Amino acid sequence: MEFWLQIRHNRVLKASFITDGCAPSLACGSVATCLLDGKSLSDARALRQQDILGALGGLPDEVAHCALLAADTLRAACEDYNRDKPTEAQPTAGATCESCNDSSSSPQQPRPGESEKDFEDRRKLAARLCRIRHRIVVLSGKGGVGKSMLAVNLAVALKLAGRQVGLLDVDIHGPSVPTMLGLEGTNVHGADGEMIPVDLGGLKVLSTGFFLRSQDDAVVWRGPLKMGVIKQFLQDVAWGDLDFLIVDSPPGTGDEPLSVCQLLGKMDGAIIVTTPQKVAAVDVRKSISFCRQVGVPVLGVVENMSGFACPHCGEITHILRTGGGRRIAEDMNVPFLGSIPIDPMIAATGDEGEVLVEHQPDSATARILREIIRPILALDGADELEGSGVDSEKKEERTMRIAIPLADGMLAMHFGHCEKFALLDVDMTKKEIVKRDDVEAPPHQPGLLPNWLAQRGAHVIIAGGMGQRALGLFSQQGIRVMVGARAETPERLVQNFLAGALQLGDNVCDH
DSSP: OEEEEEEETTEEEEEEEEOOSOHHHHHHHHHHHHHHTTOBHHHHHTOOHHHHHHHHTOOOGGGTHHHHHHHHHHHHHHHHHHHHOOSSOOOSSOBOOTTSSOTTSSBOSOOTTOOHHHHHHHHHHHHHHTTEEEEEEEEESSSSSSHHHHHHHHHHHHHHTTOOEEEEEOOTTSOOHHHHTTOTTOOOEEETTEEEOEEETTEEEEEGGGGOSSTTOOOOOOHHHHHHHHHHHHHSBOOOSEEEEEEEOOSSSSHHHHHHHHHHOSOOEEEEEEOSSHHHHHHHHHHHHHHHHTTOOEEEEEEOSOSEEOTTTOOEEOSSOOOHHHHHHHHTTOOEEEEOOBOHHHHHHHHTTOOHHHHSTTSHHHHHHHHHHHHHHGGGTOSSOTTTTOOOSSOOSSEEEEEEEEETTEEOSBGGGOSEEEEEEEETTTTEEEEEEEEEOOOOOTTHHHHHHHHTTOOEEEOSBOOHHHHHHHHHTTOEEEOOOOSOOHHHHHHHHHTTOOOOOOOOOOO
């Protein structure tokens, strides 16, 4: 067990903890952090086993030692603070990490009584997490409110905005992410002692659903086993360098959400999903209180199923009482991110293994989802979802994305039947290529590519030939098309474009 304390003027402003122990150990650590709120450093140091047991209402004798462990560990943290006088909250152990320049990312010394294996596990976990810039958990007080739907759309929208994204589904008893992404029956492979997450067009996905022999299998596990699996998903999976890791957590405030928040350490925050009726919205308060107790910022509340949007006329009919999520967010002083109506298209795309913000980007509900997601992207220093279809009055002038259809690594002369697209980001100020991504072209379908490339943030297309109808559709999307280019490598074409030397001939396509 380990405690983090944020102290100012010898008073505890915030406390959080992590433990690899059993469920009683988790409960004792959580209660201890609650008892510390606003306490002076001397009062925190004086917290006893009996205080923790009293707040819990007692524990069986065989696990009462967990309260003693929490009290002793907390006292050691207070003594470390007095000795070292840090200016910010930090783990009591020193740190070093070979994979980055952050000297506080990996434990350097084992804890008292910690085995060599447990110490090495902590180092591995820290080494994984230090390569993930933003960690966000999606929570709900009750099941069936659309938490997984929001997590999936959030992850895909961030991917479409050009970010490196991982999606971890730890809803152990009801993993629905594989179904929503069309990944049912997919197997996870390993290499060099690591699990390799499923790669879905640049989105890295892992779910307990990938490990079930059948979709009908039930997972019958107790708390410690669940925590072990969640730890393994973070520690032993080759997530690589990510801008965002989105965690779809089970509903409620039990073992799994607590384990996620403890293992992830420093988090950017939680998004809490609810439906508008009172019986669900009341549980939002519990989720917000849970986040505050474990030291996780609340990024905002989303109210799902807020009225029915008629697919014919667009009129909203309020089947359920509305506004419960907004009122509670205001009462508890957390942001309200928005309301999502009941839309048959959400269910239809989810059942087909498609994601609304990608496959129905022009729908009203997709636009609402993108607005809800906008503040999340702002965590990465941006204020708009580039490439995900969000309307913007001003495009970034410094960076441009150029799309080039490919066949055998060269420019494809027949635009509509290319194998891949090279997406090259260029710095227009420095006149240089800063990034290249190759993506598989979607199945050929008339009129599909203009929307598809607009979602991926293309500003310019360099093509061999293109039909007049397609040219008109790209113009409607605000994408400039340059036709008649020669069959060369994408880098050569873009370098010539930046130098003003791109040679263009006749448009060879007359479709």
